[in-house]
Amino acid sequence: MRLIDVDGKQLGIVSIQEAQAVANERNLDLVKIAPKANPPVCRIMDYGKYKFDMAKKEKEAKKKQKVINVKEVRLSPNIDKHDLETKIKSAIKFLKGGDKVKVTVRFKGREMAHLEKGKELLDNFAKAIEEYGQVEKQAKLEGKNNLVIIVTPLSM
Numbered sequence: 001m002r003l004i005d006v007d008g009k010q011l012g013i014v015s016i017q018e019a020q021a022v023a024n025e026r027n028l029d030l031v032k033i034a035p036k037a038n039p040p041v042c043r044i045m046d047y048g049k050y051k052f053d054m055a056k057k058e059k060e061a062k063k064k065q066k067v068i069n070v071k072e073v074r075l076s077p078n079i080d081k082h083d084l085e086t087k088i089k090s091a092i093k094f095l096k097g098g099d100k101v102k103v104t105v106r107f108k109g110r111e112m113a114h115l116e117k118g119k120e121l122l123d124n125f126a127k128a129i130e131e132y133g134q135v136e137k138q139a140k141l142e143g144k145n146n147l148v149i150i151v152t153p154l155s156m
Contacts, residue, residue: 004033004043013039070150072102075125077111077118084121088128095132095153107145118147126151 003011003019006028014022019042023030029047032040071094073087091101103125105118122139129151137150 001040001042002037004041006044019044066098069099070102071099072104075103075105075121077105077107077114077121079121084125088125091125091129091151092132095129095151098153100136100153101129101133101151103149103151104142105147107147112145115141115147122147122149125149 001014001016001019003014003022005011006026011022020030023044026044028044031043031045031047031050033043034041071091073091073094075084075087079087091103094101103122105121107115107118111117119139126135126149131154133151133153135149136152137148139147139149142148
């Protein structure tokens, strides 16, 4: 097998017994790196420290990634102007926080006959928050009586 030292120097092609003896002499582990190569490649290293370093790097990478949540704002087709402004403010707050916003218009009973009113409401909502986010998914009927758009923050 081909043997590689701790600092990356190749020690040449040796038998398994010799490689194990060298590793034991240095109080380190003999780790197969490429077992299917011809001849197999082994490295002398402290395997416990290697695993610890890999776990540490993985943990650091996890810290740096951004988790995106989807917040929901629910409207009704005949919402009052002030209530709409309040919903817009909360959506802007979510977008500033880096979250996606799912805006849902819920229709009840006979309101389903006036889907265009809901689409118009969603268009106005999207115009009101266009400086903070952009519409990722256009108005679409989800389920029986929900009209939905999804807005993503502009900083993404």
